[in-house]
Amino acid sequence: MTTTLDAKAGGAPKGGKPLFEGRRNLATQILVYIFILVPFAALIAAVPFAWGWGLGWVDVVLAVFFFYLSGLGVTVGYHRLFTHGSFKAKRPLKIALAVMGSMAVQSPPVTWVADHRRHHAFSDREGDPHSPWLFGTSPLALAKGFWHAHMGWIFDHDVTNKQRFAPDLLADRDIVRVNKLFAVFTGLTLILPAVLGGLITWSWWGAFTAFFWAGLVRVAVLHHVTWSTNSICHMIGERPFASRDKAANFWPLAILSFGESWHNLHHADPTCARHGVKRGQVDTSARLIWIFEKLGWATDVRWPTEARLAKLAAE
Numbered sequence: 001m002t003t004t005l006d007a008k009a010g011g012a013p014k015g016g017k018p019l020f021e022g023r024r025n026l027a028t029q030i031l032v033y034i035f036i037l038v039p040f041a042a043l044i045a046a047v048p049f050a051w052g053w054g055l056g057w058v059d060v061v062l063a064v065f066f067f068y069l070s071g072l073g074v075t076v077g078y079h080r081l082f083t084h085g086s087f088k089a090k091r092p093l094k095i096a097l098a099v100m101g102s103m104a105v106q107s108p109p110v111t112w113v114a115d116h117r118r119h120h121a122f123s124d125r126e127g128d129p130h131s132p133w134l135f136g137t138s139p140l141a142l143a144k145g146f147w148h149a150h151m152g153w154i155f156d157h158d159v160t161n162k163q164r165f166a167p168d169l170l171a172d173r174d175i176v177r178v179n180k181l182f183a184v185f186t187g188l189t190l191i192l193p194a195v196l197g198g199l200i201t202w203s204w205w206g207a208f209t210a211f212f213w214a215g216l217v218r219v220a221v222l223h224h225v226t227w228s229t230n231s232i233c234h235m236i237g238e239r240p241f242a243s244r245d246k247a248a249n250f251w252p253l254a255i256l257s258f259g260e261s262w263h264n265l266h267h268a269d270p271t272c273a274r275h276g277v278k279r280g281q282v283d284t285s286a287r288l289i290w291i292f293e294k295l296g297w298a299t300d301v302r303w304p305t306e307a308r309l310a311k312l313a314a315e
């Protein structure tokens, strides 16, 4: 097996390369704070803001549209395609998914994939970038663990070694190009809703409210949904499949997370294209991959089989 396949399956690529490639510089660190805390502050400000004035149907429709666009970019693109290789995508689809994922303002694709492969390689053990179980099991330790797994880890200064965890993406010129344009897509993901809101309502006020709801608030909500997979889905839920960590299926988040909260199956079988494998387990990301396959844009999709699921089932 090649190192790439190892990484996609969640195993640590060998080769003796160190975990980290250096420390984050101050400017990047400040930007991380701004882009995490400003959308979050917007979310809190949104509550009194919502009642009374400044929220209309145009904002709601734009927010939902951009939530799906950027959210599916992360789950189908960053996660299932780039991290785990659960299907192959034609070049235009691959680039589109990398751009859509960038619009979630989580990190450029190569950084995201490197962090996430490190998560699978060390899941819930030392070396996992965001396990809630690293501080102990007392209530206080778990509260600290929850915070760390949810968003505290993002403020860590250590940068995951991309040469070790994502050499395949570093060798992909399309991905590297999208990676370099991350700042542009971060700008676009906030400006586009404002432009659309302004044009639809033909007003500056409409542009502002769309910027607020479909830009800032949408980014903040999507951040927390994604982070909940790392925090909640490693703490609470059912574990019908055998995985060597604490990953769990947490049904209440299935729709909001585009199927990513069926996290126990995902850790039991990381390259599987569908996470919600049982009847009634909604998995929007898998449905979209299925549509891409029907259109001929996606091939070699790793769909679950009965035999494989039976093998993975926990006693």
Ligand SMILES: [Zn+2]
Residues within 6 Å of the ligand: 119, 123, 229, 230, 234, 247, 263, 267
């Ligand atoms: Zn996980």
Ligand SMILES: [Zn+2]
Residues within 6 Å of the ligand: 079, 083, 084, 116, 120, 266, 270
């Ligand atoms: Zn994963």
